[in-house]
Amino acid sequence: MEHANVDVIVVGAGFAGLTAARELTRQGFAVQIVEARDRIGGRTWLDSRLGRDLEIGGTWVHWTQPYVWAELKRYGLGTVPSPEPQRAYWWADGGRHEGSPATLLELIGHHNSHFVKEARTYFPQPFQPLAQDSFKEIDDVSVRDRIREQFPPGSARDILESFWTLNFNGPLDDAALTQALRWVALTNGDWAVNFEACATYKIDGGTAALAEAILRDSGAPIHYGFQVAGITDGGGSVTVRSADGRTIGAKAAVVTVPLHAIPAVAFEPPLPSAKADGAARGQVSKGVKVWIRLRGEHAPFVALGNADWPLNFFQVEYALDGDTIAVGFGPDAARIDAGHPASVQAQLERLCPGLEVVDVATHDWVADPLAGETWPMHRTGFLATSLAALQAPHGNVLFAGSDIANGWGGFIDGAIESGMEAALQAASLLAAPRGAALTDNN
């Protein structure tokens, strides 16, 4: 064994893992974090690209997100607003349209308010999504089916499908209606506040500033380049093994790897089928985020294309040395070479002709085996069949991550919430007489 036993090994140094580690060290437990990458932050990554620091992964936070907001206050970090768009472009009814951002918001809102009107009916307590069973009536309904049932072919359908494709960062055919309604329930049923939460306020100093503050506070050591290949729970202790054969022992482990990275870890005893099936089925989010440097100065704009386009949303974020930096999103990373300026240009000019793409920056999170997905968005049936199973402890091995959060799943806030919960579980496990591991009823 390479290292002396610790109380808890935390697998993964994203926001869930960093939070779990801090909560446990604050209670006096000895924690070791292991991370396969050479950096913290996971699916958040502030990196220097295109001439400035850019968020390659998770970015926006909001005051309706209680966990991340409390962390910002705790460490004295502020937020910076994205620029107010002055112009809007959109695609609907087979054609390109241009107008004020207020007009586009009104067009979305008019129909979206109807689409999400049952959010609080099914999710009266949004941080306890399983609290009442009625959501099971609609858990097999996809966002696409519900939109098509409610809106005939035409402008309203086009705009809503594109808007929700953006939110899911993936195609809508298996995107759960319950996931859409859970989101909006978190902002008390108000879709516009929800949209504001998704793309308006960035962390001053970037996500890295918050991740570093949590790590510093925890004081927990990290082994970088430690890709966990196996976890064995011997009843009295847990052994975590890396792909290159190193092992660490602990009383418990908190596993925070993304859902799509769970199947690459061999668990002994094996995961119960409900957990393994949930991980195997995975999330809908297989899309792309790309940063785009545009030649020249352009007033901030927002642009919503067709749901089927490889890039269907653009928003201006920064002015830089006489150029403009915009961000784009699309539902399927495999359908576009987002690292190639000409491919991005071809998408952008359908909505905004005349703009010249100078350079682009992206990361293929879907092809990245340590992520395999972007922001986790549930499939149909996931909430009823998989969420509770994936949250459940497996002996002395506990699970956390934005993928399995109760509230803002898919967001940084959900990762922090889930890390807090796993730390509570770990602390109660360590306080219990040995051998009395929490049971997994699944």
Ligand SMILES: Cc1cc2nc3c(=O)[nH]c(=O)nc-3n(C[C@H](O)[C@H](O)[C@H](O)COP(=O)(O)OP(=O)(O)OC[C@H]3O[C@@H](n4cnc5c(N)ncnc54)[C@H](O)[C@@H]3O)c2cc1C
């Ligand atoms: C493009 C994109 C845009 C997003 N936009 C937003 C946004 O604007 N606002 C927002 O709130 N959220 C956003 N998100 C979502 C948010 O970033 C994530 O939900 C959140 O950061 C996930 O945190 P986590 O700790 O649960 O998982 P992760 O951050 O994925 O952390 C898991 C860690 O485990 C590590 N790991 C994986 N496998 C192993 C292994 N076998 N051994 C050891 N380590 C391993 C990974 O390297 C990673 O560091 C976005 C995500 C992406 C990708």
